[in-house]
Amino acid sequence: MTQSIEDQGQQGIVTLVGAGPGDPELLTLKALKTLENADVVVYDRLVSAAVMALIPSHSQTIYVGKAKGQHSITQLGINQLLVRLAQQGKQVCRLKGGDVFVFGRGGEEIQYLRQHSIEVDVVPGITAAGGCSAYAGIPLTHRGVSQGCTLVTVHTERDLEVQWQALAKLNHTLVFYMGLSKVELICRQLVNAGLVAATPAAIIEKGCTDEQRVIKATLATLAEQVNRHQIGSPALIIIGEVVSLSDSLAWHQPRMDAFMLMNKPQKLA
Numbered sequence: 001m002t003q004s005i006e007d008q009g010q011q012g013i014v015t016l017v018g019a020g021p022g023d024p025e026l027l028t029l030k031a032l033k034t035l036e037n038a039d040v041v042v043y044d045r046l047v048s049a050a051v052m053a054l055i056p057s058h059s060q061t062i063y064v065g066k067a068k069g070q071h072s073i074t075q076l077g078i079n080q081l082l083v084r085l086a087q088q089g090k091q092v093c094r095l096k097g098g099d100v101f102v103f104g105r106g107g108e109e110i111q112y113l114r115q116h117s118i119e120v121d122v123v124p125g126i127t128a129a130g131g132c133s134a135y136a137g138i139p140l141t142h143r144g145v146s147q148g149c150t151l152v153t154v155h156t157e158r159d160l161e162v163q164w165q166a167l168a169k170l171n172h173t174l175v176f177y178m179g180l181s182k183v184e185l186i187c188r189q190l191v192n193a194g195l196v197a198a199t200p201a202a203i204i205e206k207g208c209t210d211e212q213r214v215i216k217a218t219l220a221t222l223a224e225q226v227n228r229h230q231i232g233s234p235a236l237i238i239i240g241e242v243v244s245l246s247d248s249l250a251w252h253q254p255r256m257d258a259f260m261l262m263n264k265p266q267k268l269a
């Protein structure tokens with residue numbers, strides 16, 4: 001009788017791969033190699049269709065996306081699935097949008113896999129802050145303008161209080177992930193905490209894709225602009241003087257219909 005891989009004790013491996021923010025050419029060579037060699041790809045909602053198109057047709061793909069309020073599977077369910085696939089001897093690619101460790105729950109998945117003695121590997125990806133800011137022509141730091149940058153979210157399961165006073169005092173660039181439904185709250189809290197209402201602020205929708213839209217405003221006007229332009233998910237908020245630099249630094253030309261909707265035409269550098 002032939003033994004199954006499981007009976008022979010040959011265990012697979014799970015590689016957590018950051019797919020970047022959308023443009024498939026922003027994948028690392030290591031990420032591409034892992035995708036090409038995987039038996040099964042377990043992927044999230046934010047992995048772009050262009051990246052998914054790079055997965056060989058013979059590989060199995062399993063969607064485990066989690067949209068706001070619509071979870072196709074729980075985090076525990078994902079963890080258990082990864083363990084099960086590895087125990088079947090599979091090369092598993094766990095594909096996530098952006099980077100696996102920036103609001104990506106990569107740490108939690110590794111802890112669970114280690115508890116079950118599964119071998120793990122990690123391939124970092126370009127996080128949304130790095131990719132979207134670059135494609136919007138907004139440098140996260142700039143000599144004489146901003147000496148630092150904080151990546152932050154107001155979306156937290158444990159309801160930890162956001163340190164608005166501390167954020168307002170930093171006097172550098174703030175990048176809010178998962179903030180689309182809370183734009184008004186974010187801007188109001190930062191003004192209440194001491195930032196001037198005229199502080200430049202931007203929202204980038206579907207950054208690093210052909211559909212990218214960049215709306216530039218101020219803390220006083222961003223929420224109204226988001227409503228007016230019906231900005232959708234995923235969207236990233238950047239606050240700080242660096243936003244103004246995009247007037248001279250913008251270079252990415254998104255698709256024309258998205259381009260026409262923007263409040264201010266961008267020039268090619």
Ligand SMILES: C[S@@+](CC[C@H](N)C(=O)[O-])C[C@H]1O[C@@H](n2cnc3c(N)ncnc32)[C@H](O)[C@@H]1O
Pocket residue numbers: 021022046096097098099100101102103104126127128129132176177178179204205206207208234235236237
């Ligand atoms: C759950 S977090 C995942 C972040 C991801 N791990 C990363 O490193 O970019 C999802 C949030 O990332 C931001 N995001 C990710 N990709 C984006 C994109 N292409 N354009 C704009 N925002 C994006 C949005 O704020 C979105 O709500």
